[in-house]
Amino acid sequence: xxxxxxxxxxxxxxxxxxxxxxxxxxxxxxxxxxxxxxxxxxxxxxxxxxxxxxxxxxxxxxxxxxxxxxxxxxxxxxxxxxx
Numbered sequence: 001x002x003x004x005x006x007x008x009x010x011x012x013x014x015x016x017x018x019x020x021x022x023x024x025x026x027x028x029x030x031x032x033x034x035x036x037x038x039x040x041x042x043x044x045x046x047x048x049x050x051x052x053x054x055x056x057x058x059x060x061x062x063x064x065x066x067x068x069x070x071x072x073x074x075x076x077x078x079x080x081x082x083x
Contacts, residue, residue, distance in 0.1 A: 005035050012065045015042060020059040023052055031061060038073035 005019040017033065017040070024032040024039065026049060031042040035057075047063030 016060045019057045041069040
């Protein structure tokens with residue numbers, strides 16, 4: 001898996017990312033990804049995973065993408081609530 005992490009959203013319809021270690025959960029409205037720095041929460045509607053390779057870390061999905069949120073590794077629930 002490559003060291004650097006990249007994420008790209010194209011016209012709010014396609015998301016691609018590198019250095020992804022796992023897909024923790026997914027539905028048509030939310031995808032949770034893990035990478036070395038923590039987790040990534042992707043929200044939207046009609047989302048479908050097009051590609052995920054655990055060996056290369058490549059990930060891509062399509063759908064209406066509303067937002068992408070990075071969550072740091074090691075944050076407690078309390079830290080998330082009281083930012």
